[in-house]
Amino acid sequence: MGTGIAQVAAMKGLDVILCDSHSGALERSVINTERYFKRSVAKEKLTQEDAEAAARRISASSDLQALEPADFVIEAINEDESSKKAAFLLLDQIVKPEAILASNTSSISITRIAAVTKRNSQVVGMHFMNPVPVMPLVEIIRGIATSDEVFQTAKALSEHLGKTVCLSLDRPGFIVNRILMPMVNEAFYTLMEGVGTAEDIDKGMKLGTNHPMGPLQLADFIGLDTCLSIMRVLHGGTGDPKYRPCPLLVQYVDAGWLGKKVYKGVYTYAKPLN
Ligand SMILES: NC(=O)c1ccc[n+]([C@@H]2O[C@H](COP(=O)([O-])OP(=O)(O)OC[C@H]3O[C@@H](n4cnc5c(N)ncnc54)[C@H](O)[C@@H]3O)[C@@H](O)[C@H]2O)c1
The missing domain is CATH 1.10.1040.50 (N-(1-d-carboxylethyl)-l-norvaline Dehydrogenase; domain 2)
Structure with missing residues (x-):
């Protein structure tokens, strides 16, 4: 899912730092992205120039520390609550205080993930659908502490990525x-x-x-x-x-x-x- 989100964001002009702790997964992600851009050019959905520009906007790292300059992080690691909490604990220390932390979780409580950070008003659920470049929806989940401003930013980002938003309460499995x-x-x-x-x-x-x-x-x-x-x-x-x-x-x-x-x-x- 991380690969698809990165592809769409880069095609929409955003700089992306793709991060995966497993270097093999990161390599696969880069190869799949190259293939995806090539296919998009062949299908005339993207010009060669735009594909090259999108590819240049993606950098990849297996070190979470690489996310330090990010304004907006979308976590898409395995659907496991303790792994996500551990990742958010680290991200909270790595990224700048004003950055927003989003989770692509399919079901896990945003309120509980946010509670491990010192910025729970800046944590939000952004549940993209698979495959991300094709599916038109992002389900946004507000944790109990998610601020209006952060919700509006997540909505604006989703729309910038060409997606329609539905809003769900933070309940198991969302909508x-x-x-x-x-x-x-x-x-x-x-x-x-x-x-x-x-x-x-x-x-x-x-x-x-x-x-x-x-x-x-x-x-x-x-x-x-x-x-x-x-x-x-x-x-x-x-x-x-x-x-x-x-x-x-x-x-x-x-x-x-x-x-x-x-x-x-x-x-x-x-x-x-x-
Ligand atoms: N697969 C789907 O159809 C789908 C749809 C919507 C949302 N999601 C959600 O997206 C998330 C990812 O799902 P997926 O199907 O892409 O899983 P996946 O297993 O294909 O990929 C998860 C990646 O996270 C990496 N990872 C694990 N722990 C990490 C850590 N601590 N730091 C950095 N990288 C780490 C793994 O190496 C792996 O490459 C889950 O929360 C899932 O519920 C999945």
Whole structure:
């Protein structure tokens, strides 16, 4: 998700410092960005000149300290509350006092993430959709302490990036995943109980309800680890057993079958040649 956000921001004229603690992920991100800009030129969505200018606006580092000059940070690390809190604790010390810290979390409380910082009024949720260059929505989440000014800045930034905003209260799963993820989880129950094959479940939902892709294919695309984390946030945050994660989803994640990003999830994907 970080790669997609960086691509869109750079195309809209913003300087971007892309940061990932895993150098392999950073390399993949740079390669994917080069490919994306090339494809955009080939499809005549971007001129060669604009693609080169956008590429020049992105710098990459595996050291969080590189974010020191940033005015606005959008965190998009794994969907894990303790990792996000640890990252925000560090970011709070690294970036200048007036900088805004946003989280691309799909489900985790912005209020709790903000509470580890000394700038909780300057922390906001900006939930981009996947793939970021294609999907038109940013769901903005105000923590209990998020100021009006910071909300307005996050909204203006989203709109500058060409996105439409919806505003959600800071509740588990917010709006989009409160509704979407139980459907994905139910698709895993349907698969586990043998009601249909993966292909039939996806075909049924795609053609029968006019979704662009079936829920199991969507889960592979999102990342099964992310789907499971969101279900755990919904389950833990509401205490409602209707949100319990499907054991088959748990087992796939235990097996490391995390979806398209590792070429194996519900389905198997061919690895690119280079
Ligand atoms: N995948 C989706 O469809 C989707 C959609 C909307 C929002 N999100 C949210 O975006 C976030 C990222 O999801 P993703 O699918 O891109 O995950 P991902 O696993 O593909 O990428 C996460 C990246 O964060 C890096 N990372 C982990 N800890 C770090 C740290 N402390 N410092 C720096 N880098 C660190 C990892 O190396 C990895 O490259 C999550 O909060 C997720 O809920 C995901």
